[in-house]
Amino acid sequence: MSQMKGAIFSLMIFVAVVVPAVLYITITNVYVNAFLKTTTEVDQVVLQEGGNTATVQNITNGLKDKGYTITLSDENNQPLDAGEKVEPGDEIKVHYELKYNGVYSEQTLQSEDSVHVLRR
Numbered sequence: 001m002s003q004m005k006g007a008i009f010s011l012m013i014f015v016a017v018v019v020p021a022v023l024y025i026t027i028t029n030v031y032v033n034a035f036l037k038t039t040t041e042v043d044q045v046v047l048q049e050g051g052n053t054a055t056v057q058n059i060t061n062g063l064k065d066k067g068y069t070i071t072l073s074d075e076n077n078q079p080l081d082a083g084e085k086v087e088p089g090d091e092i093k094v095h096y097e098l099k100y101n102g103v104y105s106e107q108t109l110q111s112e113d114s115v116h117v118l119r120r
């Protein structure tokens with residue numbers, strides 16, 4: 001009978017500690033990988049478009065539905081208006097924020113990248 005109690009106790013510890021830890025690590029890993037992929041792809045689009053064009057606006061608006069907040073600003077941290085392009089050689093700062101529901105609470109990922117526009 002004591003072996004049965006030990007087995008049940010071990011199973012309860014496993015379910016109470018290991019399963020939530022694995023869930024937390026897995027969910028965080030999935031969101032971080034998706035976040036990094038998104039930041040890389042948006043940076044490439046901003047670089048190719050040369051500013052906050054309609055294409056960039058469509059992409060950022062589509063990502064809002066998934067919990068992303070993406071803002072573009074110039075070298076002086078002044079926000080770029082929709083449709084605004086910058087001159088070659090200028091820098092665009094792209095700030096990313098993703099809010100998602102983790103295992104225990106809402107989590108936030110943030111990043112900021114710089115894109116140097118080399119040509120139009």
